[in-house]
Amino acid sequence: MTLTIWTYDWVPPPPRGHVRDLRLRWACEEAGLPYRIAAVRFEDRTGPDHIARQPFAQVPVLQDGEVRLFESGACLLHLAEKSESLMPRDPQGRAETQEWLIAGLNSVEMVSVPWWFIGLSNPPENPLEGWLSARLSRLEAVVAQRDHLAAGRFTVADLLMADILRVPKLRAALIDYPALQAFTARQLDRPAFRKAHQDQLDHFASADAARDAARAKG
Amino acid sequence: MTLTIWTYDWVPPPPRGHVRDLRLRWACEEAGLPYRIAAVRFEDRTGPDHIARQPFAQVPVLQDGEVRLFESGACLLHLAEKSESLMPRDPQGRAETQEWLIAGLNSVEMVSVPWWFIGLSNPPENPLEGWLSARLSRLEAVVAQRDHLAAGRFTVADLLMADILRVPKLRAALIDYPALQAFTARQLDRPAFRKAHQDQLDHFASADAARDAARAKG
Numbered sequence: 275m276t277l278t279i280w281t282y283d284w285v286p287p288p289p290r291g292h293v294r295d296l297r298l299r300w301a302c303e304e305a306g307l308p309y310r311i312a313a314v315r316f317e318d319r320t321g322p323d324h325i326a327r328q329p330f331a332q333v334p335v336l337q338d339g340e341v342r343l344f345e346s347g348a349c350l351l352h353l354a355e356k357s358e359s360l361m362p363r364d365p366q367g368r369a370e371t372q373e374w375l376i377a378g379l380n381s382v383e384m385v386s387v388p389w390w391f392i393g394l395s396n397p398p399e400n401p402l403e404g405w406l407s408a409r410l411s412r413l414e415a416v417v418a419q420r421d422h423l424a425a426g427r428f429t430v431a432d433l434l435m436a437d438i439l440r441v442p443k444l445r446a447a448l449i450d451y452p453a454l455q456a457f458t459a460r461q462l463d464r465p466a467f468r469k470a471h472q473d474q475l476d477h478f479a480s481a482d483a484a485r486d487a488a489r490a491k492g
Numbered sequence: 493m494t495l496t497i498w499t500y501d502w503v504p505p506p507p508r509g510h511v512r513d514l515r516l517r518w519a520c521e522e523a524g525l526p527y528r529i530a531a532v533r534f535e536d537r538t539g540p541d542h543i544a545r546q547p548f549a550q551v552p553v554l555q556d557g558e559v560r561l562f563e564s565g566a567c568l569l570h571l572a573e574k575s576e577s578l579m580p581r582d583p584q585g586r587a588e589t590q591e592w593l594i595a596g597l598n599s600v601e602m603v604s605v606p607w608w609f610i611g612l613s614n615p616p617e618n619p620l621e622g623w624l625s626a627r628l629s630r631l632e633a634v635v636a637q638r639d640h641l642a643a644g645r646f647t648v649a650d651l652l653m654a655d656i657l658r659v660p661k662l663r664a665a666l667i668d669y670p671a672l673q674a675f676t677a678r679q680l681d682r683p684a685f686r687k688a689h690q691d692q693l694d695h696f697a698s699a700d701a702a703r704d705a706a707r708a709k710g
Contacts, residue, residue: 330599330630343587345594351569352587369561369570376563380597381548388606392619401610401619412548 276308277353280327280335281474283313284481294346295334296474297437301350301430303466305357311477312337347379350430360430370424374431377423383438385409390443410451418453421460428464436461494526495571498545498553499692501531502699512564513552514692515655519568519648521684523575529695530555565597568648578648588642592649595641601656603627608661628669636671639678646682654679 279302281295295311302309314324320331327335328344335342336349343349354361354371361371386409389402413435416423424431439448439458448455461467497520499513513529520527532542538549545553546562553560554567561567572579572589579589604627607620631653634641642649657666657676666673679685 325633329634330595330627332599341583341587343591345591345598347598348587348591348594351590351594365559369559369566372569373561373563373566376566376569376597377548379594380563380565380601381550383598384602384605387602388620391623395619397619401613401615402606405609409548415543416547 275339276310277302278310278312278337280312280314280337281333281477282316282319284316284485285478290478291471291475292441293333293474293478296470297346297434298334298336298349298353299470299473300433300437300467301353301360303470304428304430304433304464305353305359307353307356313477347375347434350375350434354430359428360433362425362427362429367425367429371429371431374423374429375434378431378434378438382409382413382435386438386441386444390441393443406447410447410454414451414453417457421457432457432461433467436467493557494528495520496528496530496555498530498532498555499551499695500534500537502534502703503696508696509689509693510659511551511692511696514688515564515652516552516554516567516571517688517691518651518655518685519571519578521688522646522648522651522682523571523577525571525574531695565593565652568593568652572648577646578651580643580645580647585643585647589647589649592641592647593652596649596652596656600627600631600653604656604659604662608659611661624665628665628672632669632671635675639675650675650679651685654685 279295279298281293285293299309301307314327314333318324319333325331327342330344332344334346334349335344336352338352341352343352350360351372354375361368385402385406389400389406392400392402420426422428422432423435436458439445439454440462445455445458448458497513497516499511503511517527519525532545532551536542537551543549545560548562550562552564552567553562554570556570559570561570568578569590572593579586603620603624607618607624610618610620638644640646640650641653654676657663657672658680663673663676666676
């Protein structure tokens with residue numbers, strides 16, 4: 275059964291390489307799971323068809339045969355059930371993978387994404403700065419002691435945490451956290467990440483080409 | 493096998509009734525899973541013993557036989573695997589429960605908790621106000637159309653979303669969202685929530701009594 279990952283057909287340049295279908299592409303590449311890409315028109319993302327698929331008008335959405343689900347974190351859990359390369363099968367290894375995946379979403383990204391969002395408007399002070407530092411310090415202490423977050427091996431929890439930490443502004447903030455820098459660099463050096471990342475860039479670049487052609491014709 | 497839910501022995505009054513062991517108590521009450529409470533001293537929460545249990549110095553932590561895990565969202569997923577009353581067993585029902593649980597953590601709470609945190613210092617404007625309204629509007633449209641988030645029945649996703657939305661300041665903000673108000677009120681009227689909530693209040697009240705006695709003695 276081929277998996278289908280839904281993303282946008284096109285996005286403006288800034289988020290390219292960071293649209294969250296990347297997390298699913300990366301996981302599929304790690305696991306050797308075949309997948310195809312389907313696209314919703316960026317301009318149609320708040321229309322009824324896409325809202326029926328994703329009620330917050332976001333991507334990705336994953337289709338696996340008859341099963342469809344949204345939220346990149348939930349899609350990663352779903353993919354992790356399909357391949358031991360993403361999550362070990364023993365109960366404690368499974369629990370650790372899930373706790374660190376959720377820690378990425380709800381203890382790190384819950385602070386880092388609003389911190390990034392507030393920073394976009396360049397306020398004199400970011401009210402989330404101290405909270406972010408506290409979370410990064412705790413995480414630094416963990417990865418200073420071990421190579422992987424969960425189960426003593428690469429899991430989907432490492433994948434997700436690296437994707438959270440690689441946001442450019444956050445990577446700059448990691449200068450005070452050498453173990454987090456090294457952790458993130460190790461994950462981003464994996465061939466599966468590099469392929470997934472390049473494929474996403476190519477996907478949006480080819481949309482530019484198609485739009486240019488349509489404009490020239492019109 | 494009795495489950496053990498770790499929380500603090502005591503917290504100051506404001507967070508009482510909202511400490512996240514409540515989510516696990518509530519889920520266990522819904523599922524009829526026996527559990528006991530274990531407590532880390534509030535003053536020892538950043539000490540090495542608790543950091544080994546919970547690297548962000550938070551609660552809850554769940555012990556299930558040999559398996560131990562942290563993050564309330566991960567603990568809820570773990571409990572949901574133990575009881576069909578929390579998550580249906582068919583693939584689509586399971587996927588919907590997981591996507592809505594993650595949506596609570598990463599699409600709603602990722603905005604609402606930082607919004608609440610920033611609001612504590614009473615700034616003239618909250619930079620997350622517009623983003624929060626956008627997310628609540630999308631969620632309002634969902635619960636205006638159906639009684640439950642996932643699978644056409646009560647699941648752990650409803651439990652988590654109601655706990656996210658019942659934060660007092662957020663409940664006040666729900667005045668513009670009648671379907672979300674009604675959704676939250678329905679979940680909070682469940683006997684399992686009322687028992688879990690009262691038990692947490694009693695747990696911290698008895699810690700007050702013990703501290704008062706120790707102080708009188710000392």
